[in-house]
Amino acid sequence: MALNAVLGVDIGTSSSKGVLVAPDGTLLRSAVREHTVDRPAPGHVEMDADTWWNEFVSLSRELTAPGDAEVVAVGLSGMGPCVLLTDADDTPLRPAILYGVDTRSVDQIARLEKELGVERIRARCGSQLSSQAAGPKVAWVAEEEPELYARARRLYMPSSWLARKLTGAYVLDHHSASQATPLYDIHALDWYAPWAARVAPGLELPPLRWSGEAAGSVTAEAARETGLRQGVPVTTGTVDAWAEALSVGAHQVGDLMLMYGTTMFLVHTVxxxxxxxxxxxxxxxxxxxxxxxxxxxxxxxxxxxLRDLFGDTDYAGLLRLAELSGPGAGGLLMLPYFAGERTPVMDPHARGVIAGLTLSHTRGDLYRAALEATAYAVRHNIEALRAAGGDIRRVVAVGGGTQGGLWTRIVSDVTGRSQELRATSIGAAYGGALLAAQLVGDASIDDWNPVREVVTPQPETAARYDELYGLYRALYPATAGTVHALAAHQNR
Structure with missing residues (x-):
């Protein structure tokens, strides 16, 4: 007799991942589909929504093909907030505009801040407008592609698009909506109609549900495509970083999740x-x-x-070289702002800087400098969280970057904070599977995924990293004028 199981699928920036999980949290199978984003112009980062659905279908069929498990619920997540606009028939009108890595909406942000007021936006929506916000990206399409926008009727993100394809439902989770600034009121827990009409005229914004609530059930058509059974319930889903936090139990007040991925994300529960x-x-x-x-x-x-620049060296080899380099990377210091920077710098025109290079520096030094740069940026964000009133009591790390041990150790050394690592660090797809399991029964992340290791800071590195962190903080203001001018040349 087939074992009951839940399917979790996450659409990420560089790949889609699916996991098939038993009711007790045991990972039965996993699969990955790698993809690339499109960069049609400087600051523009897009992806075709067909990729999301095609990869879901491929993952679902691979994971269920052996026939030894019956999927009883499906959990979804995806990068976000993204902007996928469709017409009234749910036909995508253009590739989806991705989250904060896409910085095209600078002019729209400036205009909306002037029209609506910076403080009013933050008071109602919780955040200032930035490249992360979905609202200005909608406004960009309306202003730059007006003929296309005239046909736009619906707004989707990766997880909600999968929910639509699977169930026919048009829904979005509250968390994703709260990143659609300035369209959503975080106090009323609903769309704010006056600003929605102003920023996204003509759009029928989706009904809102919580991430673990059911969007609907698999339709007959979706069942034929995916190999899933018709009628299987599907969660509403959410943004990948928040599903990742659920996958390691980092959702209690005082928790901070660090997601080591293509980008680094921090989620602190308050x-x-x-x-x-x-x-x-x-x-x-x-x-x-x-x-x-x-x-x-x-x-x-x-x-x-860096790996691509160095040739065919694998990550494990580069980690060994970085380990040999030692704390301080041989006197190298890097600003990791290679695609602008989000928090707390909030500068889409920032650029990467490598300072202190000599002819004696090695690949290991450069790779170590990149790992340390991330750690300095994490410390900068943690300081911003504390200054904003956050009270961080526990740090939980997750993601592919936790493998190998060195990167997490550097982050603990630089920040002076211990990090919990859970037994399973698969990522957002596992968090989606947890929500799917909770949709049809009882499931606890502490039972599914217990703590296996705690990474603690090494006191002997503290003084050195404190000094280097001071230099790191000074490097951005010292070089900002130059890199902004260079960014202007790159955008010509």
Whole structure:
């Protein structure tokens, strides 16, 4: 007899991942589909929504093909907030505009801040407008592609698009909506109609549900495509970082999740709404939860870039070289702003800087400098969270970058904070599977995924990293004028 199981699928920046999980949390199978984003112009980062659905279908069929497990619920997540506009028939009108890595809406942000008021936006929506916000991206399409926008009727994000394809439902989770600034009121827990009509005229904004609530059930058509059984319930889903936090139990007040991925994301759970111009205030994935969040525009993207530059060296080899380099990377210092920077710098025109290069520096030094740069940026974000009123009591790390041990150790050494690592660090797809399991029964993340290791800071590195962190903080203001001028040349 087939074993009951839940399917979790996450649409990420560089890949889609699916997991098939038993009711007790045991990972039965996993699969990945790698993809790339499109960069049609400087600051523009897009992806075709067909990729999301095609990869879901492929993952679902692979994971269920052996026939030894019957999927009883499906959980969804995806990168976000993204902007996918469709017509009234749900035909995508253009590739989806991705989250904060897409910085095209600078002019729209400036205009909306002037029209609506910076303080009024932050008071109602929880966050200032930035490249992370979905609202200005909608406004960009309306202003720059008016003929296309005239046919736009609906707004989707990766998880809600999968929910639509699977169930026929047009829904969005509250967390994703709370990143659609300035369209959503974080106090009323609903769309704010006056600003929605102004920023996204003509759009029928989706009904809102919590991430773990059912969007609907698999339709006959979706069943034929995916191999799933008709009638299987599907969660509403959420943004990947929040599903990732659920996958490691980092959703209690005082928790901070660090997501080591293509970008670095930080989600801190707070007891009441807190706002700060350097951070994002959002709803959590679960009812009644609130978050202060931060995110870097790059982290793993920089290490991947270095690996490509170095040739066919694998990550394990580069980690060994970085270990040999030692704390301080041989006197190298990097600003990891290779795609602009999100929190707390909030500068889409920032650029990467490598300072202190000599002819004696090695690949290991450069790779170590990239890992340390991420750690300095994490410390900068943690300081911003504390300044905004956050009270960090526990740090939980998750994501592919936790493998190998060195990167997490560097982050603990630089920040002076311990990090919990859970037994399973698969990521957002596992968090989606948890929500799917909770949709049809009882499931506890502490039972599914217990703590396996605690990374603690090494006191002997503290003084050195404190000094280097001071230099790191000074490097951005010292070079900002130059890199802004260079960014202007790149955008010509």
């Amino acid at each position: 007891p009441e709404p807190l706002t700060d111009p350097a951070l994002w205030s959002t709803l959590g994935a679960l009812p009644g939860t609130r978050n202060l969040a931060g995110g870097m525009a790059t982290s793993g993207a920089v290490t991947g870039w």
